[in-house]
Amino acid sequence: MARRSMAHESSAHFWQPIRVMSCLATQLYRYASARLETPEEQIVLQQIDKGFGDGGYKLKSLITELVGSDGFRYLKSETP
Secondary structure: OHHHHHHHHHHHHHOOHHHHHHHHHHHHHHHHHOOOOOHHHHHHHHHHHHHHHHOOOOHHHHHHHHHHOHHHHOOOOOOO
């Protein structure tokens, strides 16, 4: 039984809703931009994440923050 308890505690440590929502925001940004973010875009991701949280972590607020962000609106296309 102790083994199961340890597994439960371990999974509870990783299941932190705010971290999950932040990850969701990052993954949606990556999907929308069709590439991984650059180090310079971390501030954009933080702003998107904050707006997402301020909007109650609703998908509509995430999409609104994403498409309104400078990182998305002024997306530079990469050359092959």
